[in-house]
Amino acid sequence: MKFDVPLVSGRLIKRYKRFMADVTLDAFEEVVTAHCANSGSMMGLTREGIRVWLTPSDNPKRKLKYSWELLEIDGAMVGINTSRPNGLVEEALRDGRIPELAGFDNLRREVKYGKNSRIDILLEDRDLQKTYVEVKNVTLARGDMGLAEFPDAVTTRGAKHLSELADMVREGHQAAMVFLVQRNDCDAVAIARDIDKAYGAAFDAALEAGVQVYALGCEISSEEIIPNRPIKLAF
Structure with missing residues (x-):
């Protein structure tokens, strides 16, 4: 499965309310809130500062422009989007x-x-x-x-x-x-x-x-x- 659009990289600030995550984007040094499509605890995967990748959307009806797709932790790439x-x-x-x-x-x-x-x-x-x-x-x-x-x-x-x-x-x-x-x-x-x-x-x-x-x-x-x-x- 190839991603439909290029992913945007950043650093995780925090995950909260289960389905939300604040991320500092690498390219713009801008803080955005991304949708986290994962209902699990994500145990061990929400360390502040880890590299993450988000899917951007240009759909004006979406409340959040970005969806959290991937992360890298201790050298491992992990897919966390449970819609995939x-x-x-x-x-x-x-x-x-x-x-x-x-x-x-x-x-x-x-x-x-x-x-x-x-x-x-x-x-x-x-x-x-x-x-x-x-x-x-x-x-x-x-x-x-x-x-x-x-x-x-x-x-x-x-x-x-x-x-x-x-x-x-x-x-x-x-x-x-x-x-x-x-x-x-x-x-x-x-x-x-x-x-x-x-x-x-x-x-x-x-x-x-x-x-x-x-x-x-x-x-x-x-x-x-x-x-x-x-x-x-x-x-």
Whole structure:
């Protein structure tokens, strides 16, 4: 995925109210407020002074001109915009980068299913076999070098999605969880059970029910994000 417009670089001042971040732009030495499309805690990623990249918009109807896309911390490039992962995983699926999920004839996004939910990606083949694919953006890394973890905050919604994936398997369909690791310094992913025990239990139950789990890493630069690196599962 190439960014539609050139990104603007700057330095983070602070993230606040979850969805807002103040940034000093490099080019103009101007302080702007950017939209932060990430509902997680962003643990370890909001250090004052880190380099960040923003997408500018010329839409006059937008309240905030900039959206926070990337950051660099301790030499690692990290993608934090959670509106991107579904499209990145779709790109990977269409390019056959997850071989176990290849061979579909139709791909749809945001399809209603379960208990008032929407599946991120629904794959269908000619025999009407359905595979429900849930995508999670992974940005947390702490302690062991090279190990990414999910979630970075308690996620009741995430546990609910795992339960619904298990329900789809019991109904005779296939279901898969794809962890998209948007860090270029990690080669494995694990569940952060100390952060959310309920999510860990729901994950174990989903595995036992037959939900498939895959992880994909990304090459990240200020020009593009390419979901193409195999990531080990450390469960």
